[in-house]
Ligand code: SAM
C-alpha cells in the first residue's frame with residue numbers, strides 16, 4: 001500500500017529536531033534541521049514591502065500601501081539575527097520590496113555583519129541607488145550583492161521596470177566590482193518575450209571579462225500575476241540548451257549555494273546560471289528560512305500565513321522563548337512547494353514577502 005504525501009510528510013516531520021553536531025566530544029554549532037533532514041543556515045530577511053519600481057511581473061501598478069507600514073526596526077533585526085545565528089544561521093540576505101528604500105539600510109548591513117556567527121551579509125536590490133550607496137555598504141561588510149537586471153537593452157529595461165535607469169544600475173554594479181565586493185550577481189527573470197539567443201549572448205558578453213554570475217530565474221506564478229504568467233512563462237530548457245551548445249558546463253556547488261545551477265566557460269570570467277523552481281527536486285536542497293518585514297517566520301515562499309515572532313523581538317523579549325518558537329516551527333516545513341499544481345500559497349507578489 002502506498003503512503004499518501006500527507007502521511008509521508010507527517011512521518012518525516014515527527015523526526016524534526018533541533019540538532020547539535022558533536023565533533024570530538026565538544027558541541028559545535030547547534031543547527032536547524034527539518035523533518036526531511038534539510039539544514040537551514042541561510043536566512044532571507046525582508047526589511048520592507050515598499051518598492052519604487054513597477055516590474056511587470058511583480059508590482060505592475062507600483063507599491064500600494066495596504067496597511068500601516070510598520071517594518072522591523074534595526075533593534076528588532078539585531079535581536080532576530082542574533083537568535084538565528086545562535087541556531088546556526090551563517091548567511092543573511094536582506095531583501096524586500098526594495099531594501100534600499102530604507103534610509104537605515106547601511107546601518108542594518110553593519111549590524112547584521114557584526115553579529116557573531118554571521119559570515120555573509122547579502123542584499124538583493126533593483127540597483128536604483130546602488131552607485132551612491134555601495135561604498136557605504138561595502139565598508140559596512142556586505143559580502144554578496146545581487147542586482148536585478150532583466151535586460152541589458154535600455155528600452156526593454158525601462159518597459160519591464162517602469163524606470164529608464166539601466167545605465168545608473170550598471171554603474172553601481174561596476175563600482176561594486178571596483179570595490180571587490182566578494183560576490184556580485186545579476187538576477188534576470190526569464191520572460192518569453194525576451195528569452196533567446198540574442199539575450200543570452202548579450203549577458204554572456206557582459207560577463208566575458210567580469211567576475212559576475214548572471215542567473216536567470218524562471219518566472220513564478222503568484223496570486224496576482226496569473227495572466228502574465230500564462231503569457232510570459234518559459235521553461236529554463238531554452239537557456240540550458242543554449243549554454244550546452246556553446247560549451248558552458250555546470251560548476252560544482254558550494255554548501256550555501258541557493259537553488260541556482262551555474263555554468264562556467266574557459267573563455268569567460270563570469271558565470272551563467274539558471275534557477276528553475278518548476279524543475280524536479282527544486283525543494284530537496286532547500287537551505288533557507290524567511291522572515292517578513294513585519295516579523296513573521298515563513299517556512300516557504302509559497303506557503304500560507306507565518307509565525308509571528310515580533311512580540312519576542314523587543315529589548316526585553318524572552319530570548320529562550322524566541323529560540324524555542326523558531327525551533328518548534330520547523331517541524332511544520334513541508335517537503336516542497338506546490339507550484340506545479342498551480343498552488344501559490346497566500347503570496348500575491350514576491351515584493352510582499354521578499355523574493
Ligand atoms: N526589489 C529587489 C529586487 O528586485 O532585486 C528585491 C526583491 S525582488 C522581489 C527579488 C527578486 O525576485 C528579483 O530578482 C525579482 O526579479 C524576482 N522576482 C519577483 N517576482 C518574480 C516572479 N514572479 N518570478 C520570478 N522572479 C521574481
Ligand code: SF4
Pocket residue numbers: 051052053054055058059096097098126148350351
Ligand atoms: Fe520592486 Fe523587486 Fe518587485 Fe521589481 S521585483 S517591483 S524591484 S520588489
